[in-house]
Amino acid sequence: GDSVTQMEGPVTLSEEAFLTINCTYTATGYPSLFWYVQYPGEGLQLLLKATKADDKGSNKGFEATYRKETTSFHLEKGSVQVSDSAVYFCALTRQSNNDMRFGAGTRLTVKP
Amino acid sequence: DVKVTQSSRYLVKRTGEKVFLECVQDMDHENMFWYRQDPGLGLRLIYFSYDVKMKEKGDIPEGYSVSREKKERFSLILESASTNQTSMYLCASSGDRAGYTFGSGTRLTVV
Numbered sequence: 108g109d110s111v112t113q114m115e116g117p118v119t120l121s122e123e124a125f126l127t128i129n130c131t132y133t134a135t136g137y138p139s140l141f142w143y144v145q146y147p148g149e150g151l152q153l154l155l156k157a158t159k160a161d162d163k164g165s166n167k168g169f170e171a172t173y174r175k176e177t178t179s180f181h182l183e184k185g186s187v188q189v190s191d192s193a194v195y196f197c198a199l200t201r202q203s204n205n206d207m208r209f210g211a212g213t214r215l216t217v218k219p
Numbered sequence: 220d221v222k223v224t225q226s227s228r229y230l231v232k233r234t235g236e237k238v239f240l241e242c243v244q245d246m247d248h249e250n251m252f253w254y255r256q257d258p259g260l261g262l263r264l265i266y267f268s269y270d271v272k273m274k275e276k277g278d279i280p281e282g283y284s285v286s287r288e289k290k291e292r293f294s295l296i297l298e299s300a301s302t303n304q305t306s307m308y309l310c311a312s313s314g315d316r317a318g319y320t321f322g323s324g325t326r327l328t329v330v
Contacts, residue, residue, distance in 0.1 A: 139318075141318050148324075149323055149324065150225075150309055150321035150322050150323045151262075151311075151321040152321070153318045153319070156318055196261070196262070200318075206267070207252075207311075207313075207318075209261055209262045210261065211259070211261040212262075
């Protein structure tokens, strides 16, 4: 079945470092791809999305490009801040319905 | 601002109690979902609903039931709470493939 695999955490970075969180997917057809962020004690918030191959989603300095050839949707940010510390989830919705599948989440800690 | 509201942020219940977790959305979304989130296991789908009075089992429905009497409200019911149902419960809604909107979560402790 359709699934998402993302890199295991935790990830610890210093402020202003470059961030990459890897995400690959398995799906039939053409899923939509998402990144969600969860701050401590809160629910998930949509960070960015891409609905077709080669689309780039971006928000708050984060970017991810839908790569169909490598079935990937890696999250990147050029310079992280302490306030980016959170858990990040990669997810997909299948073409046939609205059922969303999530990766296991990657915890990011940014130190001053 | 669109919202999914979960009635409680924190709940403590006793083993064997019947527990109701309420979720309300104001976006006129057709689709609503209940997940539980546990360390190391990510989000697991319990139940979902694509329409009023309609429900479908997710990946881990055992020990749970749901109710959707109105479009905006989706309730999760623990018929007889057990300690292994201690978890964070997340409700979400969606109207299309634009993505889900999540509530803030309910952290349930069963003692």
